Amino acid sequence: MTENRFDPSTADGRWQSAWEQAGTFTADSNSDKPKSYILEMFPYPSGRIHMGHVRNYTMGDVLARYKKMRGAEVLHPMGWDAFGMPAENAAMEKKVHPGAWTHSNIEGMKAQLKRIGFALDWTREFATCDPEYYGHEQALFLDMYEAGLVYRKSSEVNWDPVDMTVLANEQVIDGKGWRSGAEVEKRKLDQWFLKITDFAEDLLEGLGNLKDWPDKVRLMQENWIGKSSGLEFSFELSNGEKLPVYTTRPDTIFGASFVAVAADHPIAKAVAEDDPLAGPFIEECKKGGTTAAELETAEKLGFRTQLSARHPFTGDPMPLFIANFVLMDYGTGAVMGVPGHDQRDFEFATKYALPIERVVAKDATDADAPMGNEAEAGDGVIVNSEFLDGMSVEDAKAEVIKRAEDGGWGEGTTVWRLRDWGISRQRYWGTPIPIIHSPDHGPVPVPRDQLPVELPEDIDFDTPGNPLERHPTWKHTTCPISGKPALRETDTLDTFTNSSWYFLRFASQPPDKPFDAEEIAKWMPVQHYIGGIEHAILHLLYARFWTRAMAHIGKLDVKEPFAALFTQGMVTHETYSLGDGSWLSPDEVSKDGADWTRIEDGAPVTAGRVVKMSKSKKNVVDPDAIIDQYGADAVRWFMLSDSPPERDLPWSEAGIEGCWRFVQRLWRLFDAYDPAATGEDKALARKAHQTIVAVAEDIEALSFNKAVARLYELTGAAEKAEPSEARNFAIRAILHMVSPMMPHLAEEAHAKMGADGLIADAEWPAHDPAMLVEDEVTIAIQHKGKLRDTITAPKGAPKEDLEALALASEKVQRSLQGAEVRKVIVVPDRLVNIVT
């Protein structure tokens, strides 16, 4: 029996070599075939491929192989998002150079990917840390610089006062530096920004054309861009100055009871010069991190200044506060506080005992209804507001804007939540920003013929801070204009810039420029882009912006980079812990009956929640170990089975065992293929034809779990059937349909059946439309809304016949018990519902 088993340990490598030698998956830009660009988000080379990668790339691989079977010229490339903080952390901890660490990780991970048999075009591989790649990126940066899309301004960073270094948000834990434990401060630095806000309207409108993106992602981007219309006007302050504020709720202006400015607002600074108590409050606001989540969950604090603002309609004075929840980056950095109808203002007013007045009510008669324990932000009728009384919220907004514009003290404006993209990072392992700071000419672009500006190799991480800043010679250069000594920019680019155009470089990689627009046009947009939901906003928005920016400056004839987007779920695993709360890895434990124990000493183990695989919880399974045991195809099949691809997939030992059994079941079925078999099997033939259509639909919808279920069903039916021509047809159909999912098994069986060539080059099986139609259907019969019986009827039977058949049913009569039939609802080919 041993020779009748599929042995992946020899077969996998053999077919992987065969594909490589034949160049099966090398994409030809000049092919006449219709093009299909399938792309999965490229990985960060963290060290090892994990199951999340395997799932992501298996989905893309099935699509790529399927499209090829459907006659497309497929581009399915792979590369490395190779810049980033982990390499610097490794450098600090293990004393390895970030580049050496990264390249060694790439080598290992590439070998891992190759073992899984992905249909990738490795001839186009690159890493973003290759000077060739980041040199082209520097050229694109300068293009944008020259087009006025880059500028410099002061912006806040997290500053660790002990390590004297800038911290990423993830390095700030509970407001403290992750290494030093020191309380983090906000500090302002001059940084480079890209004008993504110039494209805000276009990025928003473009979402409407992205029909094949998940609704949720479009909605998230829409909210992130955050277009809002409102009123910008100035309060007259008691010291005679004007204070511009922006509000989206001008209709509630009569409910305003205070005015507040951000801690870094010029007025706050001015107040601090006169009021000795204001300074410490502003300093207090600088403590803690810079993230939105931290700012918004922090307790709302304010400082009451001696100034007041004059209400534009009533003339009443309102106190002016400096408040920690007002953001300098949004609107004008100052707000009017309407506690009755804004939750943040409500909490603030409650804390500082400010009036909370109702100016919106359900109904005009509810004008005096008391306010509850929270703000009422909903729709209603305006009350207690003089000339606005009785108006709807919408009409009142328009009326206030009109009066402000007529009176010349304010105007209706559009404000965006989206902020310009800060791209400066005070780090070594990134793309050097190709700018020279000249003493005479300020920032000057590095001349094109001096690109790439390469990172120096001889650096160290022995002291905190940016090694580029500390390097003895690297930053010293000359001004391209005056020739006088000048300093290089020592900040590097945000790694999101690297991933904002890598898909263009995959499609076209001339040596002398970033990409060739004509060649790009052959492949772009990406037909299917697959990756994690965690990239729903930032990466995808930046890539959409970058593509537009390239088109804007005439480098590209593409606007939207990704025609269809798919966001896959995570791979999860049960967790195991000892009594002391320490985590154990899956291979340290075993199950005895219902109980888990540690293999080493039999200590009792608690099996806990199923969560995302992570090193910290030790619930990781290494793809290499699984492939050693079961081969690539069983792992690929597991990745596609059961869970819908957009949801989480729980890894289990039992599950992979089941996949392994199915691999062997298929092998035996293929072995039972008998070219000499004759005879009919109408039912099996029909099922095979139906499955061919359904599986194709499922793959195109990325519903791999459904395709898998249908293949199980057809396999079961073919196994049970007697040899016949129909059975042979079904077996060949199954072989071809599983070939994108289990390519090694399929090639091996294909060859064993004596077929020529590679199944990777084969076509998707054809179906006969006449074989798809059933001639009998099962009809459900309901009474009192419950199923009482089912009957079989010819497809398309008239309603009267179905009604008669239903009423004739013995079970139905028993349920009716002679009750009067008041109504019969008949849905043809579906059901009969009897109402009594």
Added chain:
RNA sequence: GCGGGUGUGGCGGAAUGGUAGACGCCGGGGACUUAAAAUCCCCUGAUCCUAUAGAUCGUGUGGGUUCGAGUCCCACCACCCGCACCA
């Protein structure tokens, strides 16, 4: 805090407003075998029951619309993702 999502047997899940639980896993029983592995067959939501039949309940919770709701509407609960320097 704000924005987005998810919730169906022991588990993963299926189901154009029309037979809830397809398909897989786990579990139980049986066949084959000296035995084991492998393989094959049958059963498998809960409760009741006069038990090859039948009844009731059941898709996170509470309401509603409908002849009919997992699916549509309203309110709530739990968990997950993102929040601009993680990638």
